[in-house]
Amino acid sequence: MSVIAPNFKLSEFIKSILDNAFWILLILALIGIPAVQVILFYIEMPVINGELLTPFLALTWIADPSRTLPIIKAFMTTDLFRIAAFPGFGFAALLAAGTIFVERKMLAKLQLRVGPFYCGKIEGILQLMGDGLKLISKEIIIPAKADKPIFWAAPVLFVATAAAFVALIPVAPGWVVADLDVGLLAVFAIIGFFPIITILSAWAANSKFPFIGGIRALFQMVSFEIPLILSLLGAVILTGTLNLSEIAASQSSFPWIIFLPIGAIVFFVTMLAELERIPFDLPEAESEIVAGWLTELSGMMYGLVQLGTYLKLYAFAALFVVIFLGGFNGPMLWPPFPEEIITEGIELGPVTAQIPGLPVFSQEVLNGILMFVLKTVGVIFFILLPRGVFPRIRVDLLLDLGWKKLIGLAFVNIFIALGLLYAGILGPGGII
């Protein structure tokens, strides 16, 4: 019988927990709350219930339910919330984490395996958390002759670039982090940074497998960037704008994929190549060059690159949805918020709870989020699916596909869009 902790005593365990709780409470009361108060004096506070929220009243929302929701709503309009939580990083990271789990489980089912099984009671649902803890607790090993500054910076830059891409995606009407007039051009500018980071990371590792993988990634990304840009121009021609929110809003009656199916197919194929997914996973071909440009990354550096990869996957799928599938438009499926809760409150036996500040989101926004997430999840499913079906493509076939076939098809798509525009059927001032 193995004994993990031979000197374990329950009483000492409880005592240590109580000790920790005591010290945490003491430090929070003596340092934490005053520090929060000091910071609050420098922040512009919102007006709640017709009264300016001063730092003295800032913590009253914990005890006063009539202030809770208005303060949360005021917080939700800030830039910090948008960047960190809802249309930005947190939302995307949540979807990305879901994608990782679904990918592993779905691939296993496609290949008649079991997949993640033991972590968590139901079908290995906690596998992702376990993997994350493992990656965080692992030692980061840097190769001896690596170029340390670039090697350290590359994973962080990768995640930051992917997050910048995510920031441009409109999730619901009015819910976008950066609503730029030149949103699509900003997407092209940001996509251009990925090959730089990849090749720098690969070169800095000073090892041959990462370098081969990095050069393959560079070839692949640069040659597929051109059909990617060209395939999106059809929607721009028909919409007359580069703003992603306006492109999404312009598809309220029909999505552009009906008129631009060739552009959608070209964009989907280039998307697979930009994401280095099977059948275009030459940069990470694990049976040839270990793990490609990720070979020397260890611990949380690898975890960051993986997070960035799946954020990028979400962002590309969302871009496909915004440009070809109508974004947040769709049939109104979300039920309206019950009026009597706003007017009368919730009755709980003898008590009636009045909750001011409801509803938090309007029905249109909630329905937009639902439509967007449903479509994005569908596109992500189709991005994952080839991994269980196709083998890896040869490099000369890959470059041939990118430079000859896809660019030609993208031009065909542009001419279809131009024809529809000049025939007066679609676009600004068209029949439909």
Place this chain on the structure above:
Amino acid sequence: MADAAFLALSVITIGSAIAALELRSLVYGSIALMGTLGGIAGFFLLLDSPFVAMFQLAVYVGSIAVLILFTVMLVKRELIFKKVEDKRRKFVGIALMLVLMVSLGAVILDSGIKQITTDEPAVDFREIGEDFVTYYWPALILMGLILSGAVTGALVLARRVDEENGQRVN
């Protein structure tokens, strides 16, 4: 705010330009060149022309800097660069740069830049596009022809016959 951003961008742009010239490591030099090009994109953003700024990023940082980086990584530095320290060359170079800067500055100051009013609305990029296909169309077509000629020439130069009977030889 805009002044602080302008100062920071100037420091980044000029500093990384000097670094790009002076650094011995070629890879770091090309990263510094990327900083310069990105700083110029920042200037375009400050000048209310995000369209040009995004193209600056996508083309110069995203493509040209990548090509430079790629070339640098495949080059053995010792074979082509010998460390030549020549005092006279340095001074001649600095003098040439000063002459060039003074003459360019004289041209710019003479071009009526002092009379520009700064509170005019920014030019819409749609107008630039319309100008391109109406008033400047000969220039556009000329540029297109030159570019396609260059691409065709490059393809012809880079072409290699390694296919026989539809099967790859090596």
